[in-house]
Every structure is written in C-alpha cells, then in structure tokens.
Amino acid sequence: MGETVIYSEDRERRLRLVLGAVVAFGVLLALLGLYAALGSGGEYTRFGTALVIAAALVLTSGVVALRSLPSRGRNAKTATVVTGVLVLVVGMGLAPNFLGVVVIVLAIAVLLLALLKDDPDLLDGA
Numbered sequence: 314m315g316e317t318v319i320y321s322e323d324r325e326r327r328l329r330l331v332l333g334a335v336v337a338f339g340v341l342l343a344l345l346g347l348y349a350a351l352g353s354g355g356e357y358t359r360f361g362t363a364l365v366i367a368a369a370l371v372l373t374s375g376v377v378a379l380r381s382l383p384s385r386g387r388n389a390k391t392a393t394v395v396t397g398v399l400v401l402v403v404g405m406g407l408a409p410n411f412l413g414v415v416v417i418v419l420a421i422a423v424l425l426l427a428l429l430k431d432d433p434d435l436l437d438g439a
Contacts, residue, residue, distance in 0.1 A: 316386035
C-alpha cells in the first residue's frame with residue numbers, strides 16, 4: 314500500500330526550486346551570523362548567535378523537506394509547510410531590512426506552492 318500522491322511532477326519541480334532557494338538563504342544566514350558573532354570583536358555576538366541558530370533551523374527544515382519531496386505524499390507536504398512557516402517567522406525577525414522582505418516573499422511562495430490544490434489531471438498514480 315503506497316503513499317497517496319499529493320503533488321504532481323510539475324509541482325514537485327517548482328517546490329524543489331523554491332526549497333533550494335530556502336537552503337541557499339540558510340547558508341547565507343549562517344555565514345552572516347558567523348561573521349557577526351566572530352568578526353565583530355564581541356559587539357554583535359548575541360545577534361550573530363541568534364542568526365546561526367535561525368540558519369540551523371532553516372537549513373535543517375529545508376533539507377528535510379527536499380529529501381521528502383520525491384515521495385510527493387503527505388510527509389512531503391507536511392515538511393514543506395513547516396519549512397514555509399519557519400522561514401516566514403525568521404523573515405519577520407529580519408523584516409526591518411530588505412533581506413527580511415525578500416525572505417517573507419520566499420516563505421509565502423513556499424506556502425502557496427505547498428498548500429494550493431494541485432490540478433487532478435496532472436497527478437499520476439492517484
């Protein structure tokens with residue numbers, strides 16, 4: 314008894330692209346956090362540590378969602394929605410600057426792709 318297919322192959326491809334951008338954002342966030350924590354001479358250590366923790370959460374969630382995506386089932390949908398919500402929360406923390414606005418748009422894209430109903434004609438195996 315196989316898992317029910319929720320996403321079409323086209324939706325999976327689009328989600329893979331957006332989740333790749335989420336992982337790239339997580340790497341960027343980790344690098345910025347490390348620079349702030351270690352390269353600021355102690356002035357921004359707490360801020361840098363918070364960025365590194367947020368980056369670890371975003372990276373972990375994004376990689377888990379990417380790894381579960383080939384099944385195109387309920388687990389993939391759950392992981393993708395959790396990733397979208399987590400990126401939205403991180404983006405709201407960064408909202409006073411331009412990077413935060415871009416991240417919020419990225420999170421909304423992940424959530425829309427994850428939650429909108431797929432065309433039944435595109436689903437194979439359902």
